[in-house]
Amino acid sequence: SQTIHQWPATLVQPVGSPLSLECTVEGTSNPNLYWYRQAAGRGLQLLFYSVGIGQISSEVPQNLSASRPQDRQFILSSKKLLLSDSGFYLCAWSIGPDGEKLFFGSGTQLSVL
């Protein structure tokens, strides 16, 4: 069966520090991978998605970047965090070009102070 791992679960970082959140998927090949941000337990905003190694699409302009160095690994990064980067970050995967069903990781609560 497929599983998705996301870490860390919580992170407190000072403004201006770098960020690296990692997500890995097991039990499937060539998944579509996504990074979402959720503010205050409400709706999800798509930040990045990837349909293959090295292929990254950005949905909104921001202070963050994403990379996919391996088929089942997705990384969210920042060189210098802003206060506004605080939030709950979720990694997800789906299969196929019309893969409507998303399977989410358990999320990372990021607090930038």
Next chain:
Amino acid sequence: TQLLEQSPQFLSIQEGENLTVYCNSSSVFSSLQWYRQEPGEGPVLLVTVVTGGEVKKLKRLTFQFGDARKDSSLHITAAQPGDTGLYLCAGTPNAGGTSYGKLTFGQGTILTVHP
């Protein structure tokens, strides 16, 4: 951009009551999903509806997709405290071509069921 308006935003009810959550849009979606999320966790998929007018039942939960595929509803019968959580609707845009699973999410409904 296709938007999904979810209502109500908050719902606080007693155990045993019935409730309905609505998800509306002016745009057509090729499919619509409902997710449930608990605090500190990722959303978990409950159901996907793909055909206009489709009704799906999952125990005490009934999901309906509007005939025009622009709206959906989630009805819970005899709510229980275990139903407490954030309910999110999400739609796959009907823009033609492949969507790669990029979903548009509603803002969510926070449901609290009191014992």
